[in-house]
Amino acid sequence: MLASISPMGLRELNLGFVFRVIQNHGPISRTDIVQHTGLAPSTVSVITADLHEKRLIRTIGTAASSGGRRPILLQVNPEGGYFICVDLVGTSLAIGLLDLSFKVQREWDQEMRDTGEDLYQSVVTAIREVVTHCTALGLSILGIGVAAPGLLDAVSGVIVEADNLGWVEFPLGERLQAEFGFKVVIEHDVNAAAFGEYLYGKSEGVRNMMYVSIGLGIGCGLILDGQLFTGTNGLAGELGHITVDPEGQRCLCGKRGCLETIASGRAMVLEYRKQLQYMGNQAQGELLEIDARSLVHHAEEGQEVAETLIDRAGEAIGVALGNQVNILNVDTIILGGALVARSPLMVHAILRGVDHALLPRLKDHLETRPSSLGVHAGYIGIAFLCFTKMFAAANVV
Numbered sequence: 001m002l003a004s005i006s007p008m009g010l011r012e013l014n015l016g017f018v019f020r021v022i023q024n025h026g027p028i029s030r031t032d033i034v035q036h037t038g039l040a041p042s043t044v045s046v047i048t049a050d051l052h053e054k055r056l057i058r059t060i061g062t063a064a065s066s067g068g069r070r071p072i073l074l075q076v077n078p079e080g081g082y083f084i085c086v087d088l089v090g091t092s093l094a095i096g097l098l099d100l101s102f103k104v105q106r107e108w109d110q111e112m113r114d115t116g117e118d119l120y121q122s123v124v125t126a127i128r129e130v131v132t133h134c135t136a137l138g139l140s141i142l143g144i145g146v147a148a149p150g151l152l153d154a155v156s157g158v159i160v161e162a163d164n165l166g167w168v169e170f171p172l173g174e175r176l177q178a179e180f181g182f183k184v185v186i187e188h189d190v191n192a193a194a195f196g197e198y199l200y201g202k203s204e205g206v207r208n209m210m211y212v213s214i215g216l217g218i219g220c221g222l223i224l225d226g227q228l229f230t231g232t233n234g235l236a237g238e239l240g241h242i243t244v245d246p247e248g249q250r251c252l253c254g255k256r257g258c259l260e261t262i263a264s265g266r267a268m269v270l271e272y273r274k275q276l277q278y279m280g281n282q283a284q285g286e287l288l289e290i291d292a293r294s295l296v297h298h299a300e301e302g303q304e305v306a307e308t309l310i311d312r313a314g315e316a317i318g319v320a321l322g323n324q325v326n327i328l329n330v331d332t333i334i335l336g337g338a339l340v341a342r343s344p345l346m347v348h349a350i351l352r353g354v355d356h357a358l359l360p361r362l363k364d365h366l367e368t369r370p371s372s373l374g375v376h377a378g379y380i381g382i383a384f385l386c387f388t389k390m391f392a393a394a395n396v397v
């Protein structure tokens with residue numbers, strides 16, 4: 001069975017849980033960690049001892065005693081190690097260097113023109129530059145995480161099929177690991193972003209969440225009952241391919257009239273160029289220059305054709321989301337991706353669509369809001385997965 005994310009084992013869950021409690025509540029004593037996590041004191045002791053030995057957490061004095069020995073306080077050591085996080089989203093090859101508090105310390109971004117083996121070589125070159133940067137500064141690299149689109153097997157690190165990247169059955173994890181010698185974790189881009197948003201966005205108290213990414217395509221990551229839900233074949237969340245018009249245009253997936261054929265950045269740019277050409281007030285060369293970024297810019301400036309396209313797309317996405325909420329009854333929808341980040345108009349239209357489709361009795365139980373981590377959600381999610389998978393595999397717990 002393919003899974004776009006490997007189910008978390010108990011070790012990973014416990015390790016991640018303890019680390020996040022130290023991160024969120026540190027400086028904190030072991031006794032308080034036991035209280036926050038509900039884990040056995042012996043489990044907490046083993047985990048914290050190992051994290052401490054590896055310099056991932058540090059002691060910072062003692063707390064006031066409530067009778068016995070003064071408890072030692074622990075906090076995360078942000079400089080204890082760094083993650084190189086690669087995000088292969090849209091048309092760019094972006095790399096973030098994150099410290100152990102999962103903050104983005106530095107970012108590199110370049111246009112992604114290549115596919116197949118050439119793309120792999122570009123990724124290797126880009127990562128090598130970051131490794132050189134880290135070596136020069138004496139920073140210790142803990143691992144490499146890659147958030148990629150398409151269908152992938154997170155357990156084996158194989159990209160099963162990613163048309164945009166030109167990778168089929170591509171052993172990305174294995175090759176990068178052999179190239180650099182660091183642990184490599186591969187994850188689906190939208191799932192990584194959903195996970196990052198769930199763990200480190202303003203998601204306190206959230207149990208059931210849909211994270212929607214709207215850029216060149218439309219993807220969705222689902223957190224149900226506090227866990228990533230990926231479905232039987234790892235294909236859950238293909239929001240972009242729900243049918244909105246059975247007679248509509250042919251989609252990249254082979255069906256007709258998918259949501260992506262009217263509401264993705266890719267589809268909107270094509271339609272925008274077509275309409276401008278029809279109006280005849282733009283040269284062919286200028287038309288080809290138009291991309292999703294300029295479309296959004298024109299819409300936000302009040303250019304009518306662009307505005308209508310964004311509005312129509314946003315409403316269609318909102319209706320699709322509202323319909324999904326009627327089935328799943330999630331409490332939160334997080335809107336992410338480049339188009340949402342740049343277009344208040346689109347957010348407004350999405351909210352209208354959700355409101356239109358949602359059952360009235362669900363309206364008081366749903367919050368829909370833009371991502372609080374923005375384009376960094378993917379980096380943060382993949383870094384956290386990297387962290388838990390690496391140390392759980394090293395028999396920390």
Ligand SMILES: [Zn+2]
Nearest residue numbers: 241251253258
């Ligand atoms: Zn489709």
